[in-house]
Amino acid sequence: xxxxxxxxxxxxxxxxxxxxxxxxxxxxxxxxxxxxxxxxxxxxxxxxxxxxxxxxxxxxxxxxxxxxxxxxxxxxxxxxxxxxxxxxxxxxxxxxxxxxxxxxxxxxxxxxxxxxxxxxxxxxxxxxxxxxxxxxxxxxxxxxxxxxxxxxxxxxxxxxxxxxxxxxxxxxxxxxxxxxxxxxxxxxxxxxxxxx
Numbered sequence: 001x002x003x004x005x006x007x008x009x010x011x012x013x014x015x016x017x018x019x020x021x022x023x024x025x026x027x028x029x030x031x032x033x034x035x036x037x038x039x040x041x042x043x044x045x046x047x048x049x050x051x052x053x054x055x056x057x058x059x060x061x062x063x064x065x066x067x068x069x070x071x072x073x074x075x076x077x078x079x080x081x082x083x084x085x086x087x088x089x090x091x092x093x094x095x096x097x098x099x100x101x102x103x104x105x106x107x108x109x110x111x112x113x114x115x116x117x118x119x120x121x122x123x124x125x126x127x128x129x130x131x132x133x134x135x136x137x138x139x140x141x142x143x144x145x146x147x148x149x150x151x152x153x154x155x156x157x158x159x160x161x162x163x164x165x166x167x168x169x170x171x172x173x174x175x176x177x178x179x180x181x182x183x184x185x186x187x188x189x190x191x192x193x194x195x196x
Contacts, residue, residue, distance in 0.1 A: 069195065070194075070195035070196065073193070073194065073195045074141075074194050074195060076115045076116055077115070077193055077194050078140060079114075079115045080111045080114065080141060080157075081111070081140055081141040081157055081169075083110070083111040083114050083115065084107055084110075084111035084157050084178075085169060087099075087102060087110070087111070088169070088178050088179060088180070089177050089179075090171075090177060090178045091176075091177055092171045092172060092173055092174060092175070092176050092177065092178070094174070097109045097110050097121065098110035102171040102178060104123060104154050104155045104171045104172075105126055105155045106171065107170065108126055108155050108157065109121050109126075117193055119193075123145060123153065123155035124152040126145070126155055127145040127152045129191075130191025130192055130193055131191065131192055131193075132189065132190065132191060132192075133190040133191065134190065135166070135189070138158050138161075138166070138190045138192070139158075139192075139194065140158065140160060141157065141158070141192075142158040142193075142194065143156070143158065143190070143191045143192070143193075144156040144157070144158050144166065144168055144183070144188050144189075144190060145190075146183070146185065146187060146188045147188065147189070154170070156168040156169065156170035156183075156188075157169045157170065158190065159180065165183070166182065166183055166188075167181075167182060168180070168181060168183065169181075
């Protein structure tokens with residue numbers, strides 16, 4: 001067998017192993033001879049693939065940015081809770097919003113404003129400002145709003161669950177101090193300033 005024939009056979013076997021056929025090798029020759037330019041199809045496919053990868057990368061980048069932004073907001077919520085916890089022992093005073101005395105919504109107003117949240121002043125307005133969250137999904141720093149026939153009348157800061165009971169921080173009422181307690185009623189709902 002001539003040497004050129006052996007070389008051609010070896011090349012054909014190597015190309016076949018790489019998944020390339022003779023038709024792919026013949027394509028440039030067809031283009032040179034005035035046939036259809038198969039190279040443009042390859043370029044188009046590559047370009048489409050690159051565009052898809054770029055879109056996927058942009059989506060992933062946006063998701064990462066959203067996660068970082070959510071973490072920052074959630075950290076601020078915890079910062080507000082920590083600020084409120086430092087007010088334990090301060091006296092209740094109707095209409096007061098700190099720094100030495102508070103009513104229930106004044107404590108929320110003071111703590112969350114210091115963390116950068118533009119919360120309104122009253123408990124009813126604060127309830128409307130937050131996003132509702134199911135009781136079982138509440139996390140530290142979420143808010144609790146107590147309601148009756150007249151609407152929302154009290155606000156508190158959720159701390160944790162303990163033995164099936166919510167534990168909260170609030171300014172209870174006249175003659176009392178800001179304190180950690182459990183709710184006296186089940187007529188309350190949760191609100192959050194966290195990002196999902």
